[in-house]
Amino acid sequence: MKGVEILPVEGIPEVRPGDDLPALISRAAGDILRAGDILVVTHKVVSKAEGRLVDLREVEPSAFAKRFAVEHEKDPRQVEVVLRESRRIVRMDRGLIISETHHGFVCANAGVDASNVPGEDRVCLLPADPDASAAKIREALASRVGEDIAVVISDSFGRPWREGITNVAIGVAGMNPLADYRGEEDPYGYQLAASVLAVADEIAAAAELVMGKTSGVPLAVVRNYPYKPGPGFAQDLLMEPSRDLFR
Amino acid sequence: MKGVEILPVEGIPEVRPGDDLPALISRAAGDILRAGDILVVTHKVVSKAEGRLVDLREVEPSAFAKRFAVEHEKDPRQVEVVLRESRRIVRMDRGLIISETHHGFVCANAGVDASNVPGEDRVCLLPADPDASAAKIREALASRVGEDIAVVISDSFGRPWREGITNVAIGVAGMNPLADYRGEEDPYGYQLAASVLAVADEIAAAAELVMGKTSGVPLAVVRNYPYKPGPGFAQDLLMEPSRDLFR
Numbered sequence: 001m002k003g004v005e006i007l008p009v010e011g012i013p014e015v016r017p018g019d020d021l022p023a024l025i026s027r028a029a030g031d032i033l034r035a036g037d038i039l040v041v042t043h044k045v046v047s048k049a050e051g052r053l054v055d056l057r058e059v060e061p062s063a064f065a066k067r068f069a070v071e072h073e074k075d076p077r078q079v080e081v082v083l084r085e086s087r088r089i090v091r092m093d094r095g096l097i098i099s100e101t102h103h104g105f106v107c108a109n110a111g112v113d114a115s116n117v118p119g120e121d122r123v124c125l126l127p128a129d130p131d132a133s134a135a136k137i138r139e140a141l142a143s144r145v146g147e148d149i150a151v152v153i154s155d156s157f158g159r160p161w162r163e164g165i166t167n168v169a170i171g172v173a174g175m176n177p178l179a180d181y182r183g184e185e186d187p188y189g190y191q192l193a194a195s196v197l198a199v200a201d202e203i204a205a206a207a208e209l210v211m212g213k214t215s216g217v218p219l220a221v222v223r224n225y226p227y228k229p230g231p232g233f234a235q236d237l238l239m240e241p242s243r244d245l246f247r
Numbered sequence: 248m249k250g251v252e253i254l255p256v257e258g259i260p261e262v263r264p265g266d267d268l269p270a271l272i273s274r275a276a277g278d279i280l281r282a283g284d285i286l287v288v289t290h291k292v293v294s295k296a297e298g299r300l301v302d303l304r305e306v307e308p309s310a311f312a313k314r315f316a317v318e319h320e321k322d323p324r325q326v327e328v329v330l331r332e333s334r335r336i337v338r339m340d341r342g343l344i345i346s347e348t349h350h351g352f353v354c355a356n357a358g359v360d361a362s363n364v365p366g367e368d369r370v371c372l373l374p375a376d377p378d379a380s381a382a383k384i385r386e387a388l389a390s391r392v393g394e395d396i397a398v399v400i401s402d403s404f405g406r407p408w409r410e411g412i413t414n415v416a417i418g419v420a421g422m423n424p425l426a427d428y429r430g431e432e433d434p435y436g437y438q439l440a441a442s443v444l445a446v447a448d449e450i451a452a453a454a455e456l457v458m459g460k461t462s463g464v465p466l467a468v469v470r471n472y473p474y475k476p477g478p479g480f481a482q483d484l485l486m487e488p489s490r491d492l493f494r
Binding site: 003004005006007008091093094096098105106114115116117118119156159160161162163164165166167168177178186187188190192195196197198199201202203205206208209210216221222225236237238239243244245246 | 250251252253254255338340341343345352353361362363364365366403406407408409410411412413414415424425433434435437439442443444445446448449450452453455456457463468469472483484485486490491492493
């Protein structure tokens, strides 16, 4: 088996609301991409192009947001935005808000983030529908590259029990985000019972290794990974509430 | 920046208790490794070499293990082993046991697993001290390859809220498993506040892309990733109980 390559892609200019991101991406990555590649796109450029930025000066915090903000030395306007982006609070303790977003992702601050955003008093939200955003990028690439490319939109989430954040997939197009080995046999003839791998999350994590956090590389190509093409969505990565022991 | 490469390494024979794994690994990977590489080793070969296998026919389940097993159609002897490998139960519900191992990892079944183990009625435990195991492999490689190599021992863990398992680091030697960007500025001059990346977990996840689950590739080389060399341990990835909202 050949190795998997993770290639950084530069050449995306500062993205502004209303920009045609799929076209910008096609231009930057079009000559690099080959059939079978996966393109990983950091969500921030997607959110910016889609205008998912909030000017905090225009936000009126609720009494609930104000009280939490005062207690924990937060910006009440930013807390308000986090609450608006949440459909359910999972934990609200020690100054942290872990909530479920309207898409169903569980993460800190509903994905609302002030880093890598131009201008003061401005925060960035997650894309409204990251699977749809991934599909649009994939369509633009298909017409330009003329080959089969999968797209993963990534963000970095914390997790319980372990320090640090890691990149995960919040939007997927053109591939199954899960690789299901259940029923297959290991080399000893043992039927694998619990082996569904979240490969889209592993691909997003691999891409982070070339993206960095301050270097402003918003795209990475993952090459030679034999993913299962076809329809697939990051929504498939969300655990059924009935199976979740950590609601 | 050059891309990151993930290379599968084959040529490890069936590993048996008492085998000199660092020597086997040096032989298999010695000619491939270069200075600055990270070698990812799946924990199962480490556990096997260290004799961390349990013959279930020799396990006498406790009354507690028996009751849980009957209720959820499990093997009471395997439940007993899971309890013995646990220092604390985090959740025990719907037939699942999520526990904290004696090392401090929180995962399903305390990492006890029947897949990829030869012989019936046999299960595999996590290595007793995966950081020490990683350090031993690193020493063997240093004397053979004569260059600086980091080592990551991996296992695949589930996580709350998201479907599927992903590879994480349970043993580390020769690198800092966390990349701390706090205090650095993004391209807009915003000081990053929450940006500590669990890069050892991302490296383990990337390696899984060439290891597969049934193909029996126990080693992968991660090349061209500019990690921070020096002392570092997977223990550094464990969250302080006082900061953990999901105990």
